[in-house]
Amino acid sequence: MGIKARLIIMNFLQFFVWGSWLISLGNYMGGVLGFSGLQIGSIYTTMGVASLFMPGLMGIVADRWINAERVLGICHIVGALFLIYASTIQDYSLFYFAMLFHSFAYMPTIALNNSVSYTVLEKKGYNIVKDFPPIRVWGTVGFICAMWVVDICGWTQSPYQLYVSAGAALFLGVYAFTMPAAPPLMVQAKKSWSSSLGLDAFVLFKQRKMAVFFIFAMLLGAALQITNAFGGPFLDDFKSAYPDSFAVQHPNLLLSISQISETLFILSIPFFLSRFGIKRVMMFSMLAWALRFSLFGFGNPDDRLYLLIISMVIYGMAFDFFNISGSLFVEREADPTIRSSAQGLFMIMCNGVGAFIGGLASGWIVDFFTVNGVKDWQSIWFTFAAYAIILAVIFPFAFRYKHDPMILNDSKE
Incomplete structure (x- = not known):
């Protein structure tokens, strides 16, 4: 072989x-x-x-x-x-x-x-x-x-x-x-031990644009944890109202559309980065998260199943445009001597700190909107959508970065 x-x-x-x-x-x-x-x-x-x-x-x-x-x-x-x-x-x-x-x-x-x-x-x-x-x-x-x-x-x-x-x-x-x-x-x-742990990459926080970027990458990592933890339980709660629906009978098949979409959006990243730059691509991701959560709030496994399907397709943009594009951005901006450590720092912010915050915060929100064991999923998803919209509103003002559309990667200021 x-x-x-x-x-x-x-x-x-x-x-x-x-x-x-x-x-x-x-x-x-x-x-x-x-x-x-x-x-x-x-x-x-x-x-x-x-x-x-x-x-x-x-x-x-x-x-x-x-x-x-x-x-x-x-x-x-x-x-x-x-x-x-x-x-x-x-x-x-x-x-x-x-x-x-x-x-x-x-x-x-x-x-x-x-x-x-x-x-x-x-x-x-x-x-x-x-x-x-x-x-x-x-x-x-x-x-x-x-x-x-x-x-x-x-x-x-x-x-x-x-x-x-x-x-x-x-x-x-x-x-x-x-x-x-x-x-x-x-x-x-x-x-050194600090280099192996990726600690030397923390020097990037001295640059305002990189500090802002890593903070928002962490906050988007929290959004990813929300959908991982509660997408399945959300569909499962429809089993009393729509017990014979496809989404209730096969929740993983429906949710797997998100991963299929992910493989397709990966191929579009070079075009979007070249045409719009990392700043707008990250904003697309935030707006995609807001739309994904909103469609979850409006959708159901019966007459609004199409809204859930659209939400799954949008996941590819929401995930890839901050995770894959963000990794490419870090690859370009970091000094070659700390490139691997910088990638490790990006993982820590997204999958470490971001995932930790997202898991706890999303669990608290779900419990807040649960009364006598019944979850108000519409309020839950709209709260998550509002969170993503707030990020999208703040990000362009906080992240100062100039894009040159003539090259694939963004130009450094």
Whole structure:
């Protein structure tokens, strides 16, 4: 089997593990375990907590002592064990800590997966910029397939979704050990601890435009956590009014349209960045989040199903235009000597701090609009939409950046 095919399998499984439960676990926690909105949100914040430091720590291990593919394999095997343990728990506190330790193991694997892919492609003489994206897109395909498997098997409100994820993680953990070696490099081994953790990138906060950019990236990361945690429970609450509707019977199939849309909008990013620049592209993302949440507020699985479908399609713009475009912006603006650390800082702000804030705040809002166990979803989604609109109004005044439409990337001031 060719090395590209092997990397496709690795990337497919990497996100299959995540997609098996990320979107549907809220259904299981709320509908079966009876957790409150705040409790559901807090469990989703475990990914944010882990993203604050675990990718850096595991990066140190891979940089200094152990091959990256072996660290990747160990993390997936450990994470699988905690998922299996979580599937047996009904107590909130124990479930929280099981998912927290799973996040400690899983979140570093996103960066490790990329590191192994880059190293292998480079050793084989491939162009990383050209050859990695077609491989990475199979990760999104894996995420979608996992959602479909869980949905079609009727496991969106079952602990079996955790078993599916754990099984894939165990397989990937063993598979990672068979990948070509990605050993520690002597140059990397001489980096300081602060550099390995990405702390040297904090110098970017001295630039006003970068400080503002990172703050809004964090706030948009919170918006992403909202849709991850409560998209499934929202659709599930229609089961009494529309028990036979497609959206209630197959919530993951409907929600997977968001990931399909994501793969398509990735292809449009070069055009939008070249034509409009990062400032307007980020504003498009904020307005897309506001529209997505608003359509959730107006939609239902019956005569307004089309509004929910449109909302799923808009997700691709909402996510890619701040996550992918933001990463490209950081890549250009950061000094080459701290480029990797700057990408780590961007992940910390979005998937760490942003996810933590989004999980707690969204859980509190859901509980605030819940009376006698009944959630006022329209008020909940309109509150989230108002949040995104406020960001879109403030951002252009706070973020000062001049765009030159004649070049692909934005010009520095």
